[in-house]
Amino acid sequence: MEQARSEGNAIIDSYKEALEKVLADHKEEAIRQSQTRIKAETTNARQQLNQAMAKSQLEIKRQYGKVQLELKDKIFEETKSLLDDYMKTESYMDYLINCIHHAKHFAGEDPVVIYINPSDETKRSDLEDATGIHLTISAEDFIGGVRAVIRARNILIDNSFKTKLRNEYDSFLFLGGDGVA
Incomplete structure (x- = not known):
């Protein structure tokens, strides 16, 4: 009986070790997959952020250029008016x-x-x-x-x-x- 118990305990221990090894391998694989996914999502988020920033910068440059052109036109309208006054002197x-x-x-x-x-x-x-x-x-x-x-x-x-x-x-x-x- 004792020998059978000891053989049964040995089988249980070896099965337990095998299950713990499978569990440890599964945990490592799950951690590796999650880290890979986190890196991919982080990269994707950065790309989306960069695209949004580039769009915003482009829009700001367009608005800036438009405002500059409007100001430039006003300056030269005023210059033309001053020139008209000068032509009377x-x-x-x-x-x-x-x-x-x-x-x-x-x-x-x-x-x-x-x-x-x-x-x-x-x-x-x-x-x-x-x-x-x-x-x-x-x-x-x-x-x-x-x-x-x-x-x-x-x-x-x-x-x-x-x-x-x-x-x-x-x-x-x-x-x-x-x-x-």
Whole structure:
């Protein structure tokens, strides 16, 4: 009986050890699977977060660009208004005379056609008297200023406000930084 009990206990112990080993292996496998799943879910969550952040940043950049463009347009509307006021001053006449003299000097002996803006037609005779140069009224409205053509050298001297405004508009950037609100 004792031998049978001892053999039975040995069988039970060996079965118990086998079950404990199976349980330990099962636990290790379950832990490994759960860690793999946690890593996969973490990676997926990070990717979703990065995508959401990228979308948000893109939307912010779009809004920022739109606001900058609106501000830029307002600045240049105000600049155009200030330019209209300037064109009513004596300084504008001096500017036109200076541009005409500069164009004539640059042309040298070559014939030059100097155009003034149609809005400056009333100033034509005063400008011709002041410079001694025949002026032509442009068919195109270039806001103000002077354009000169030296056909012998295929040169256009463009001191028109339209061109200067367009060039400034195209190169204008909001730099930000200290002191900029």
